[in-house]
Amino acid sequence: MTRLMKPSRRTFLAGATALGTAALASPSILRAQGRRGWDRPIIAGLNGREGDPTDISIRRIPEILAEQFDIDIVIEIYPSSQLASDIGQLEGVQNGLFDIASNSTASFAGFTDAFHYMDLPFLYPTWDEALRSVTSDLMMERYAKAEADMPLKMLPIVGGGGYRLLSNRLHQAKTPADMQNVKMRSSFGGAVIDMNTLSSWGAVPTPLPWGESYSGIQQGVIDGMFVQPIWTSIAGFAEILPHGTRVPSNWVGQLQVMNAATWAEMPHDIKDPFMQAAQIAADEGSALDRKVEQQFIDKLGQDGMAIYEPTADEIAEWRAPALATWAESGIDPDLIARING
Known part of the structure; x- marks a missing residue:
């Protein structure tokens, strides 16, 4: 499969401002004593619209980090496939064009076979069984395979619209x-x-x-x-x-991923709270997804x-x-x- 040439992040950020969204320059964050943070914006290219469950599951991460962990980060979100098509988003997050993307399991088929089984018909009889499966030991093994195949860092799965x-x-x-x-x-x-x-x-x-x-x-x-x-x-x-x-x-589950270099660069004392916040946000997104189906x-x-x-x-x-x-x-x-x- 042809991969995108790795572009300059500076080139991307300059071009992104033409989309009419907020400027992506590093924010100046004033922190109270004892708070931690990362003065580097995280760029997320998503296929869901603003307000959709799959958008909320990423959008809520900085809020949860601030509210529950006293950590300040910024995630600049570009919803509705503004930055790339479904496949382009996955290529972009691998190549460092941006930091976070999410998409359905079927879109990952050309990159890894780690999640093929999730598309088997009648695999999950109920929502409850589906949600249990996405935090199972088996899923963690599939995460490790995907991270080796692509490579990238897997974030928690969120519901992707319920049943087709x-x-x-x-x-x-x-x-x-x-x-x-x-x-x-x-x-x-x-x-x-x-x-x-x-x-x-x-x-x-x-x-x-x-x-x-x-x-x-x-x-x-x-x-x-x-x-x-x-x-x-x-x-x-x-x-x-x-x-x-x-x-x-x-x-259908929505797989959420982060660029491997971004994860490696993230301050060590933020990584664990970040993943906890991502799981809380994904759980909230899945609950909303189930409700609106x-x-x-x-x-x-x-x-x-x-x-x-x-x-x-x-x-x-x-x-x-x-x-x-x-x-x-x-x-x-x-x-x-x-x-x-």
């Missing part, structure tokens, strides 16, 4: 029989598990960048997508996708999308072919055994 929603422009899909030959957007960047799941339901997976999805539906390149309600609603897809189906197959389902309905709730028997029809794809996922059988155990 099937939506399409053609007809209501009650069972996989209704998905035959429907062209469905699949994650861009080599997410084979995502494609296998859609194929198991009879759909035609069509890789397409998120930013091209709306026009892709308008032009008939794709007929639908399998995306969390929050993003489906915010991007206005209810206007062009009249049919939705709640198939509780894929819970149904609100965005309701909003999609209000905006014109008819959302179908499959019966238990119909869910079983979605589940059986999806689970059969686990064997062809390319994931280490020993890892699958641990997941099932």
